[in-house]
Amino acid sequence: MKSITSVVAFFFGSLGLALAAGTTPCFAQTDIHFHTVTGPMEAHIGGLAGHSSDGKTLYRRFCVGCHGASGDGNGENAIWFDPTLGFAKPRDFTLGVFKCRSTPTGALPTDEDLFDAVTRGFVTTNMPEWRSLTNQERANLVAFVKTFSTRWQTDKAGTPIAIPPEPPAKIESILHGRELFQKMECWKCHGSEGRGDGPSAATLTDSKGNPIRPYDFTTGERFKCGVSNHDLYRIFMTGLDGTPMPSFADNIKPEEAWDLVHFLRTLQVSIKTPELGTFRQWVSAHPGQLKPIGQEAPPGK
């Protein structure tokens, strides 16, 4: 009996010590002090309401290693992400600037935009898909992310841009998109074949001065902000804020944007898109008729 008593005393005694030590201030190393700058925030995704109070624990478990306790992108693992090797630094939430939005450039994204970004992750970076979390958990995370920037108190999220219905990807649309690719000088960053190796590529930096690489269409199947033609349309009509990728909303018409989408799909040689098939068929039937993209091409073409 004495043995049982001593076992129980030992077991619960040490558990008590562990609990006490876990709440002791000297264990600051293990107890995160978040540096949020707003009060409690909410996120609304459809009928789902996320709460920052519930998102805090999730952020601590999943996100703090990269994005940091201050949300400034300086988590303990951030120093190991080398932008020169193509690994983007973690997002700095304190700036309130986000790449993937449905809203115009410069505007805050909607809660749905952030929810989609968390769900989708960012291809070619260490930000994975978090769709294995429940919808509620992701909504809570979105709400907590908003506590890191006062922009969420002073500004309102922008209104999502309107995306007209996609016209058929006919050869005329593809060829016009190719002309736009030349005219808008997309090739300067993305390269004449979309490999992300244009003459300006090596000089690009993001808004924090970190090197950044243009998207390589030839190897990528997914884009930073989605996979569909609608996503691609949205990317260059809203721009990727915080990166050199601008918004072209003021430079091209909606129907022209769709032409550009159709042409960009022809650059994805690794997945052989329908647009690529259409384009190759036309090229084989019209040998020598296309002028090369790039500096050699005549101005205005």
Place this chain on the structure above:
Amino acid sequence: MGERARHSAKKSISWLALSLLGFFLFAMILADSRSASAKPLPGGNFRAIPAFARKYGLPCSACHTAWPELNNFGQVFRDNGYQLMNDRDSPIWQNPTYWPMTLRMTPNWHRERTNHQPVDGAPPNGSVVEQHGFDLSGFDLWTAGTLYKNISFSLLPSSDSTGAFHFENAFVRFDNLLKSRWLNVKFGKFELDNLVSEKRFLFLSANGGLYQTYHFAPVGDANDFGLGDNQIGLELMGHSINSYTRYSVSVLSSNSGNVGLPSNRTYDGYVTFSQAFQVGRLGLQRLGGYAYVGRRPTFSQTFTTAPIPGTGIGNKSFYRVGFAGDLYTLQGKWEFLPFFLHGYDSVFLGIGCGLTAPCSPPVTLPAGAKAPTWNGGFIETHYYYSPQLVLTGRYEILRMSRQAFPTPTMPANQGDIDAYTAGYRWYPIMFSRAGLAWHNEFSLVKTAGAIPLSGNGVGLSPLAPLTALCSATRCPGVWSQTLFFGFDFDF
């Protein structure tokens, strides 16, 4: 040693244990105080399999509820072949010096206490034996990751505490065949796709560090199969994008994971299916079922001489079927793992016919002999007090529903098991490249008329012959308890 001296010794040992614990905790607090005062660290997180944490820069708590147990994100990562699917999984994207190696071991102190031991001068039903001391766990030296995009591997040389190594797993996996998550093929030695993993659970003690149900065989049974043993073969598995839906089908050599050619020329089969779903604020809930079917030889073609590997014949069947769950409540803070198994072995296996004790064909069954069947299961619970402290508990029960031999040859309850385990794991430091857990566990197992299973699969030998203690209808319980604490570290 007199009774008074024994009590005095026990008391000293208890105080010694408490003093040591206090010393360790005090030392950790002091060490942590110094680091905190020198440089306030902004964040903390779990580190589980540091090889992957080092590769992806994600905290281990991203993949683990409390390492080494996987959460759903970790399950997706594993199902994808240790890939985040970010187009940067291939090793060509890593620093060439990166080596995905993980080391894990647990220096510990433990006390084992078992009754019915045949010590000198013991009464007819044996005596209680208590052993205790500082010890080492086994050692894992695990490397895993990707060889190329959508080609992954794992190699785990594992040793016991003496340094005797074996290959716990070794496989190559071809992921996302035909660009489909539903087609992944694994080839080699691997853990069965059990719905509740015994390889990544939160128990380490001799009695609590295994699922009794996963390794049970009826008394006198010749079947060497254990559901918790890693098996050699081929596995086809698939999963939905978030692994809410999962299935696996395996074809396995019939030697329960042992290397070398199998003892016979048949193959075992294993299928699992599970479905997870969200239930409001309770969190993710998963339910699934499984079935294992196999055959084992009862003699060999070289019955009159030494058995030649692969010549086992007279194959007799067995199966294990059941269901399991992974249920959460309190917004994911409290987890329940229910598990049920129904087992059946052929009567020939049940009466002990196997390669090590071959039965001369044609076998004449003893009067009243029947195929043994049993039901087993457990309910395990984890309460995540914080990401740094998890409380654990488990009750496991196993009951023979039919013995191979009728009473009084074999009492109805012989082999029955009741197992209780409680403990906690505390992760005192949160460092970015390694993990440390202070593990504390108490377990208690009662086995009716049989040698208790233990963490290393041996157990203390009870009084022999134990059946001498059994009455015509019932066997007494052999009680075995373990008190365990240690530092579980993982780098």
